Amino acid sequence: MSAAFTNPKGPTTQMVTPAELGEYVANQRAQTREDWFVASRSLEPSGKERGEENRIIADVWENCDNQEYRESFSHWQGSQGFQGEHWNAVGEKTHAVLSRYLPLFSTTFQARWHTNQLAMLEWGPGGGSNLFKFAPQSRLQYAVDLSAKNLGECAARLGDQAARFRPLVLSGPPESVQTEVGEPLDLFVSTAVFQHFPSKHYGLEVLACVQALLASGGVGYIQIRYDNGNPIYLPKTIDSYGRSLGHAFATSYPLDLFAYILDKLGFEVLSARIEDPNINYAGFVFQKR
Numbered sequence: 001m002s003a004a005f006t007n008p009k010g011p012t013t014q015m016v017t018p019a020e021l022g023e024y025v026a027n028q029r030a031q032t033r034e035d036w037f038v039a040s041r042s043l044e045p046s047g048k049e050r051g052e053e054n055r056i057i058a059d060v061w062e063n064c065d066n067q068e069y070r071e072s073f074s075h076w077q078g079s080q081g082f083q084g085e086h087w088n089a090v091g092e093k094t095h096a097v098l099s100r101y102l103p104l105f106s107t108t109f110q111a112r113w114h115t116n117q118l119a120m121l122e123w124g125p126g127g128g129s130n131l132f133k134f135a136p137q138s139r140l141q142y143a144v145d146l147s148a149k150n151l152g153e154c155a156a157r158l159g160d161q162a163a164r165f166r167p168l169v170l171s172g173p174p175e176s177v178q179t180e181v182g183e184p185l186d187l188f189v190s191t192a193v194f195q196h197f198p199s200k201h202y203g204l205e206v207l208a209c210v211q212a213l214l215a216s217g218g219v220g221y222i223q224i225r226y227d228n229g230n231p232i233y234l235p236k237t238i239d240s241y242g243r244s245l246g247h248a249f250a251t252s253y254p255l256d257l258f259a260y261i262l263d264k265l266g267f268e269v270l271s272a273r274i275e276d277p278n279i280n281y282a283g284f285v286f287q288k289r
């Protein structure tokens, strides 16, 4: 950050000593860190009226007329960056993470996992790699996305396993999903989606919805972009959402804040791991108390 230097001794012609200057700079830095700390903890909504907020998001994910960009950003099989095994890798990784922590999950969850009886919900399935990987183990697969095109692509990838697929097009607030799901769920998954939310508050609303939908002992895995003060990954205002890659850097959470939110909402955090420090990706595994 560059700011005009103000003489710490006030408007005087007196020289400032190097020590005083050092102290001043250190103090400024501390203030900047404190500002960042406070700002990064702001849990305010985006400031836009709900309908307008939905329109801004949908303009990127559903209505963008650059289909190649849309497919690649939604992680469709065969799109840029998601050819061949790269597409499968998304679901494989999610499965590997949950497999690793399986012994820590409730006995009911473990039994459903082993007998292919999971009722799951994915928020933002994009091209459907996670759904595809979990289909053989699931008795029901709900998927919430504000893009009907992406949900259509998921159905196509699921093929003859799509009979158990329940696509839900989100057109209202996150909580509107609750009335669409008829039973307590075993598993919630969301990868590479929370960073695209229009505010940290929006993610909070999604998590409150997850809390209402999961059965007691139900399991969640969420990937977030974490905020460690790196300006690239600081949360952005919704005004930059549709500009360039604005949506990809819209929302990030300090790791401890996200763990705190999960805890306060009634989840036990079983794991919080930095997954890729180059793009500030972290994964949280948790269980509803």
Ligand SMILES: C[S@@+](CC[C@H](N)C(=O)[O-])C[C@H]1O[C@@H](n2cnc3c(N)ncnc32)[C@H](O)[C@@H]1O
Pocket: 057, 061, 073, 074, 075, 090, 123, 124, 125, 126, 127, 128, 129, 130, 144, 145, 146, 147, 150, 170, 190, 191, 192, 193, 196, 197
């Ligand atoms: C980057 S893709 C991730 C796809 C998939 N989860 C994966 O990891 O490959 C983001 C997905 O989230 C969806 N999405 C974006 N904002 C959303 C929101 N507020 N609610 C539901 N889905 C959303 C997009 O339409 C897209 O399908």
